[in-house]
Amino acid sequence: MVAIQGKQGRHAWMGALVGAGLMLVGVSGAQANDLNWQATPTYGSVSLSSGFMPDPHQVSLSAGGSTQVTSSLGSGCAGYVHGGAPDVDLYYDAGSLPLHIYVESQTDTTLVINAPDGRWYCNDDAIGLDPMVSFPKAQSGMYNIWVGVWGSSDLRSATLNFTEITPR
Secondary structure (H helix, E strand, O other): OEEEOOOOOHHHHHHHHHHHOOOOOOOOEEOHHHEOOOOOOOOOEEEEEOOOOOOOEEEEEEEOOOEEEOOOOOOOOOOEEOOEOOOEEEEEEOOOOOEEEEEEEOOOEEEEEEOOOOOEEEEEOOEOOEOEEEEOOOOOEEEEEEEEEOOOOOOEEEEEEEEOOOOO
16 A cells, blocks of 8 residues: 655645646546546445445446546556546545455456545555555544556456455
């Protein structure tokens, strides 16, 4: 798991970049401003509170897309995702348990998450070829989630999982 691009507030961070005249490098790859956390998620929203059942909560989706995610978004960010809108928004009411977000698929998938703290988290291959991002002290709020495919813009079947129990 890699956390990148900390910011005090989503709007403040974007405003600081624009105000400073800064641009992220990597025209062909997804950048933070290519992934629109405000857009309506492709596969809908999920609301969970700590202690949710059943655990894991699962969402079936098609991973991948035409937007290439590169390290311009941050270290460890890779694969191809749907451009713009997140695949799923998770509204999470945290407790004392950790939150693990992972993908299961027959293909090599990747994961990109914009967390409530405004930081970007990415992973590839945490469990075999499946990605996982863990939040040991998860925050309450919205998690914007993109599920990508490594090395191909083809769409592939995948299951996005939310759990408070550490996956094997």
